[in-house]
Amino acid sequence: MLALIGSASCEYRMLIRAWWLWAAIAVAGIAGTRLAGIPLSTQLIWPARAEVGVYAVNFNLVVPLIAGLALAGRAGRDRRLGLAELLESTGSRRGARLWGRFLGAAAAVSTQALASWLVVLLVLAAQRRSGLPLAWGLAAFAAVLAPGLIFVTAVSLAGAAAATPAVYRVLLAGYWFWGNLMPPRLMPTLAATPLLPLGSYAADGLFARDLPGGLAGLSYLLREARSAAQAGASIGLLLAVAVAAVAGLQLTEARRARAG
Amino acid sequence: MDVTLRGIRKTYRGGVTTLDRLDLDIPPGLFGLLGPNGAGKTTLMRILAGVCRPDRGSVRAGGWDLGRPRELRQFQGQLGYLPRDLGLYPELSGRRFLDYAGTLKGLSSPRRRHRRVDEVLHLTGLDAVADRHAGGYSGGMRRRLGLAQALLNDPAVLLLDEPTAGLDPQEQTRIRVLLASLGGQRTVVLATRDVTDVSSTCGRCAVLAGGRAIFQGDTAGLARAADGLVWSVQTDRPLSAAQAAAVVSAVRLPDRTVYRVIAPAAPLPSAQPLRPGLEDGYLVLIRRHGTGPQ
Numbered sequence: 001m002l003a004l005i006g007s008a009s010c011e012y013r014m015l016i017r018a019w020w021l022w023a024a025i026a027v028a029g030i031a032g033t034r035l036a037g038i039p040l041s042t043q044l045i046w047p048a049r050a051e052v053g054v055y056a057v058n059f060n061l062v063v064p065l066i067a068g069l070a071l072a073g074r075a076g077r078d079r080r081l082g083l084a085e086l087l088e089s090t091g092s093r094r095g096a097r098l099w100g101r102f103l104g105a106a107a108a109v110s111t112q113a114l115a116s117w118l119v120v121l122l123v124l125a126a127q128r129r130s131g132l133p134l135a136w137g138l139a140a141f142a143a144v145l146a147p148g149l150i151f152v153t154a155v156s157l158a159g160a161a162a163a164t165p166a167v168y169r170v171l172l173a174g175y176w177f178w179g180n181l182m183p184p185r186l187m188p189t190l191a192a193t194p195l196l197p198l199g200s201y202a203a204d205g206l207f208a209r210d211l212p213g214g215l216a217g218l219s220y221l222l223r224e225a226r227s228a229a230q231a232g233a234s235i236g237l238l239l240a241v242a243v244a245a246v247a248g249l250q251l252t253e254a255r256r257a258r259a260g
Numbered sequence: 261m262d263v264t265l266r267g268i269r270k271t272y273r274g275g276v277t278t279l280d281r282l283d284l285d286i287p288p289g290l291f292g293l294l295g296p297n298g299a300g301k302t303t304l305m306r307i308l309a310g311v312c313r314p315d316r317g318s319v320r321a322g323g324w325d326l327g328r329p330r331e332l333r334q335f336q337g338q339l340g341y342l343p344r345d346l347g348l349y350p351e352l353s354g355r356r357f358l359d360y361a362g363t364l365k366g367l368s369s370p371r372r373r374h375r376r377v378d379e380v381l382h383l384t385g386l387d388a389v390a391d392r393h394a395g396g397y398s399g400g401m402r403r404r405l406g407l408a409q410a411l412l413n414d415p416a417v418l419l420l421d422e423p424t425a426g427l428d429p430q431e432q433t434r435i436r437v438l439l440a441s442l443g444g445q446r447t448v449v450l451a452t453r454d455v456t457d458v459s460s461t462c463g464r465c466a467v468l469a470g471g472r473a474i475f476q477g478d479t480a481g482l483a484r485a486a487d488g489l490v491w492s493v494q495t496d497r498p499l500s501a502a503q504a505a506a507v508v509s510a511v512r513l514p515d516r517t518v519y520r521v522i523a524p525a526a527p528l529p530s531a532q533p534l535r536p537g538l539e540d541g542y543l544v545l546i547r548r549h550g551t552g553p554q
Binding site: 003006007013017018080082083088089090097258 | 306309310311313332333334335336337339341342343345346347348349351352356360361362363364365366368406409
């Protein structure tokens, strides 16, 4: 447990100091919300919950992609830096260090996304002269933004260990646009499934239910209206895939260590 | 803690055998592990640290059989290891890096860990730069930080792989003085190509060549391997090719050159016998084994 906490804390500390990641996430998130392009007059007559849901999906358009690109290669970093042997010789468990790294990385990118998201929420609260967007916004962060970030963190740690970080980054970018942003009516895409780190399942099912047709009637990210149960299933699936990715990476690392 | 290796064999992918039926007994105190490039020193250190498994043979440290994962983990709790190519997280300060290493070594109490971090920083002379990012450290500071992390858990066994490699003479001396203070009841294994590291710190040593120990014993015994074989030759004429091949060092003076030569008989009638040093003994063994410069 100590190794897990130590690794998580170390990884968090290193990533949280990456100013460029703060900047990239802020620019991507805030630019995404501007793409919503919803007139203020329309948006103020929506319930605050629905408004926050729409903004959350737009904030999430490329933020997890940015996080994934930045985190690709973190799992192999100890080896590249020449630290792997030293860490291995400490007697701490490899799995604990790996899970710690995953938790620390997920916490760091979530902190950076949360900070920018809070700026968006403060603007929405000021427009409404109400604290409701802040309250709903924090819930939306937990349900819409965080699962996507956790999913991408795990997949980036594992994926970049399987391919090279550069190849993985190209694949991730391709997947992101095809599997999240490509409207399902254009071609078969994962965007039609609950495995959607963009978060529109959760936003639609938990936040935009009060709108006729949910997000489908409002956003260019055409989706059918989702239920709360479907939203929960999407969140659960994202987290399950994240856990499976890290567990798979743990197995791969163990095999590699045995072979070495 | 006594460390015993029996019949160790390690072949890497590609069929390169780096250790071949190696038997070695390492007693408590400072123990030097000498050998040319490719002799198997680093592989041996990696096996002792538990980061690499031998294909054959057994390693015992104290009462632990390092071939058993549980016992290896217990041993690693008593181990400090400085790898040859140690990297650092450039964005972490030396102090933060040591704190992280401390958690991995099981120093659970934050207060105790912070106190120990301060102690090893002081011991390695890094107090003044402890809060600077490690990315800005010089080579010497990085090696000292590596040494500091190895000492964090006050280990019973300390493995140091080339601790002075690539450092300037002042840093080398600083590290050797530090190493000399680390012996006592602790077992310190110092793997190096630099005979001076061993001569200035270790009482006992082994010489590896071709994956085997071609010598193990006290350092005086290693020097004795060159008894009657070391000569001083002063001449103003060039040496023959055979004589030149036996030269260990040469000092050019205005009117002549003074050579230190290892040869079974006096290379010139004017040659004077010299008392052999550790380096002479090492070179005699390596040349005899045929793995060193001929």
